[in-house]
Amino acid sequence: MTDAALQDRAAGAIMGAFIGDALGVGPHWYYDLEELHRDYGDWITTYTDPEPGRYHEGLKAGQLSQAGIILRLMLRSLVDQGGYDEADFCRRMDEELFPLLDGTPANGPGGYTSQSIRNAWRKRVQEGLPWGQTGGNADTTEAIERTLALAVRYAMQPHELATVISNNARLTQIDDVVLSMTVAYGAVLGLLVQGHKLDKNLSGIMMQLVKTGQLPFHAVTHSDLQPPRPGDPDPPRAGRFASPDALLTPSYVATAATDPAIAIEPAWKVSLVYGMPCAIYHQLPAAYYLAARFPQDFESAVLHALNGGGQNQARTILTGALAGAQTGLAGIPQRFLDGLEEGQTLRKLAMELATRVGV
Template identity: 75%
Template sequence: MSDKNIQDRAAGAIMGAFIGDALGVGPHWYYDLAEQQRDYGNWISGYTDPRPERYHSQLKAGQLSQAGFILKLTIQSLFEQEEYDAEDFCRRMDEELLPLLDGTPVNGPGGYTSQSIRETWRRRVQQKLPWSQTGGHADTTEAAERTLAIAVRYACQPDKLAQAVTDNTVLTQSDEMVVAMTVAYAAVLGQLIQGHPLDADLSGKLMELVKSGQLPFHAITSDNLQPPPVGAEPPRAGRFSSPDALLTPSYMARAAADPDIRIEPAWKVSIVYGMPCAIYHLLPAIYYLSARFHNDFESAVLHAINGGGQNLSRAMLTGALVGAQTGLSGIPPRFLDGLEDAATLRQLAETLASKVSEK
């Protein structure tokens, strides 16, 4: 695959994430879908203003939440350092984000600060702990929402991708399961940027990377999940205890392709897999939408939004995966036109994308 195509997909992943984030600031966290439809109609088709007294109420349609703010910060660090530099990233967090927070939820850039960032603020600012001790136990996709930029940078280098995403994730999230699922999402994104489809075979490709030592997951079974030979050592003993986070994407892709399994309308995937914020609710829905609408960016992100609950994160991470499949060239212009400061964000995305093929 040509570098030009890789870079188009890499830029698509970044812009898809920014678009998904901005789509979510209006209808974020409606767990009563009847209430969401009362406020926004039966189908949300674009950027919307948040309602007064709800999340992000000081923002306007097309602006970014705090997740988008941190993603932008991460990209700027990767761009200026030309690689993932933990010291530079932490300095930016110390100087550009943490001083804007006070430890409460409804505060900071975007008007809302997630649990894991609040815990990081308490440990870093109040307790003055080193960055090696700032990770908390939130079970969310917060780290995945910024480390997707790292996954883009190292899309062609799975070993570096896994190490850098792990190192960055543990700054705010210490739960080993959450770290494993975050790294798995990043690995999937890297494969899509390379040009591999999100299909029933993708997990097998990821498992080959496990067995070759490029992804840090444990593997005990032989090919196709068959039992290992009696007395044999595990094919791969990695940092993460189970490879299951790498198997989920292909199960979701099979479900999306199976004519006997239909979720209609597709936004009800949020009800099937769960509307809350936990990563184990969100990722199955994200993989399902990203496989089902692999060549239809608009349908993917809008079904992610219309499902309610933690729809901002669902749309942000779906936007990255589908943007990586359609490329920036496949994202409808209206989503770029309505995004605040889109020219700057696009320049950041394209600059980072230009580094993808570099070793």
């Protein structure tokens, strides 16, 4: 593994997420697929404007939603500080985002403010609570959408990766299951940046990291999921998450994606199989499936994520990061980079972060 290849995958993951966010700005949250096709045709291939009266109204094709804006804020903090500095990240949220919000959904940069950010704003601005007391019970992927940058930065340091992702995610979301799935996605993305494949073996690699105390999940079974033997002691907890199941999901889904006897055709219908809503347990299996099915085809991965409707923006962000980590920045079609507003600036930030991976 060369430094250039590692950095290309790291930058690809970041730019894949930004591209996924901007692709979702127009056709976001169409749960009626006939309505989606009426407004955007049978197959969306590029950035689009939102329709009047829809989410993100007023934005233009290629612009970022608030999820992308927060990811950019996180990226700038990481680059400026050289790593995760929670005080710096929180200061930027206080100074750069929160003054632009009013606590309502259809408001703020990007035209829409998500549930977990609205909750944090109320606790921080209206109630005057300190950071650390701002988390809520949203069961969504909103923490992943910013902490994926942490997964890239600490891709070579899994224990640090899990710690900083858990700490940052907890600022807005406190449900343990959501946190465990958020950390698990970060662990998957980190391994893809390292150069591992999203396949049937990936979960075994993560389970070994559990056994060595590098990922904070509790496991009783052996690494091959065989039962404990009589007399085996209860293993010490490596961390707070009671079950390693969030680490097992990726390989099961990847196995299904490559099994010729299991057909989801066309692939965008994965959104119907795993569910179109916002919750993390709908979003992650679909993103894992598409990234595993199209490991070297960034365009197919993100467009099938996008055309599945529902919470397609989050699905495309998550898929874009996983797909970009596999293809590398060099494998992302140039038209997606060219059509992204401030694409050169975002690419420079992604490359600067990529040079710090493993440092």
